Amino acid sequence: MKFATLERLLRDRSEKSSVVLATNLNTGDERLVYPSDLEGENGLDPAVAQAAGEAFRSDRSKTIETEEGPVFLHVFNPPLRMIIVGAVHIAQPLARMAALAGYDVTIVDPRAAFATDERFPGVTLLTEWPDDALETLAPDSRTAVVTLTHDPKLDDPALEVALRSSAFYVGSLGSKKTHAARLQRLTETGFGEDDLNRINGPVGLAIGARSPAEVAVSIVAQVTQTLRQEA
Amino acid sequence: MTPQQSQHTWQEDVLGQAAEWKSQGDDVALATVVTTWGSSPRPVGSQLAVHGDGKFVGSVSGGCIEGAVVLEALKTMDDGEPRLLDFGVTHEQAWEVGLACGGKVQVFVEKLK
Numbered sequence: 228m229k230f231a232t233l234e235r236l237l238r239d240r241s242e243k244s245s246v247v248l249a250t251n252l253n254t255g256d257e258r259l260v261y262p263s264d265l266e267g268e269n270g271l272d273p274a275v276a277q278a279a280g281e282a283f284r285s286d287r288s289k290t291i292e293t294e295e296g297p298v299f300l301h302v303f304n305p306p307l308r309m310i311i312v313g314a315v316h317i318a319q320p321l322a323r324m325a326a327l328a329g330y331d332v333t334i335v336d337p338r339a340a341f342a343t344d345e346r347f348p349g350v351t352l353l354t355e356w357p358d359d360a361l362e363t364l365a366p367d368s369r370t371a372v373v374t375l376t377h378d379p380k381l382d383d384p385a386l387e388v389a390l391r392s393s394a395f396y397v398g399s400l401g402s403k404k405t406h407a408a409r410l411q412r413l414t415e416t417g418f419g420e421d422d423l424n425r426i427n428g429p430v431g432l433a434i435g436a437r438s439p440a441e442v443a444v445s446i447v448a449q450v451t452q453t454l455r456q457e458a
Numbered sequence: 459m460t461p462q463q464s465q466h467t468w469q470e471d472v473l474g475q476a477a478e479w480k481s482q483g484d485d486v487a488l489a490t491v492v493t494t495w496g497s498s499p500r501p502v503g504s505q506l507a508v509h510g511d512g513k514f515v516g517s518v519s520g521g522c523i524e525g526a527v528v529l530e531a532l533k534t535m536d537d538g539e540p541r542l543l544d545f546g547v548t549h550e551q552a553w554e555v556g557l558a559c560g561g562k563v564q565v566f567v568e569k570l571k
Contacts, residue, residue, distance in 0.1 A: 228488055229571055233477050240473075252492060255540035255568050288503035290492045290564075297542075299492040299566060301503055 232257055236303060243305035247279040253296035260300075275300070286369070306331040309450070310364055312357050312385040313375035314341035317400065320443035321373070322350045328447055330371070335360040335385070358384035361392075371396035371450045373430060377405065383412060390422045396453045398430035398446060405429075427453075472516035476507035476570055485510030486570040487531035491518050491563055495546070498561035510535055518565055519545075530567050540568040 282302040314336035372389040406428035431445030499520035508531035546562025
């Protein structure tokens with residue numbers, strides 16, 4: 228690999244741009260392919276262009292055969308994201324565990340007493356109203372949204388934005404009773420059964436979690452299961 | 459990855475380390491898992507950065523083939539030629555560096571130029 232290519236890759240990574248590094252495994256020749264390169268004339272082998280598009284979408288790198296020999300398509304997508312609504316106690320271990328699992332974590336809570344740097348060192352905190360914050364963050368198919376406040380005034384607006392997005396995971400903390408009431412409210416807002424089935428509630432895998440850290444484990448496990456087993 | 463993330467995630471910053479070594483004027487090779495068959499310990503895209511003195515960061519297996527890959531990386535640093543290596547139970551080197559899990563992996567090794 229040329230050093231210039233590596234420097235470009237590192238710059239793309241820090242700017243959170245998606246890129247595929249296509250390397251001919253016989254010759255070592257390489258080229259960086261950006262999503263914008265896939266539109267119009269690009270001088271790419273059609274097989275490479277098609278596979279690069281798939282690699283961006285599936286987030287999976289792979290080797291393909293071309294007339295020029297085998298080409299490895301190494302996809303570098305920006306990190307997965309987790310948006311946590313509610314700077315509550317469970318959010319503290321959850322933010323740390325999600326970061327360990329590779330997520331870029333943002334916590335949303337308009338209550339300034341909760342969302343403090345002292346309680347969440349090194350985590351991005353937004354103190355806007357959840358629906359405004361989520362509209363700005365624009366969850367996509369590589370984003371998980373978890374609401375933790377128990378407060379319909381904060382959770383519901385966030386869920387409404389999440390359900391209109393392509394977020395791959397939506398979860399909401401609360402007992403079965405709380406969750407049933409939540410579904411009732413969202414139904415009245417106009418969401419249908421398919422939308423509501425996307426909400427994992429009560430949030431997390433049923434592992435008998437008790438402490439905030441254990442609940443965080445169950446949530447990270449369920450997010451991982453959704454990401455990896457439904458692909 | 460931002461500095462904030464590399465601080466919080468367990469993953470080593472393999473490419474960042476490779477760039478740092480190279481910018482110091484040292485020889486560096488990159489090894490990348492490009493194909494896997496069956497059960498394999500590390501997914502396609504996993505990387506190892508190898509320094510000219512033999513030290514490395516990252517992983518391309520659970521530890522079973524790193525030694526062999528480092529040796530090939532040193533050869534690549536010498537002659538500049540990329541190499542495509544096959545490891546697996548059918549490989550004649552299986553007794554030495556085969557994968558205990560029974561899977562097969564193909565690893566591409568190239569010099570950082």
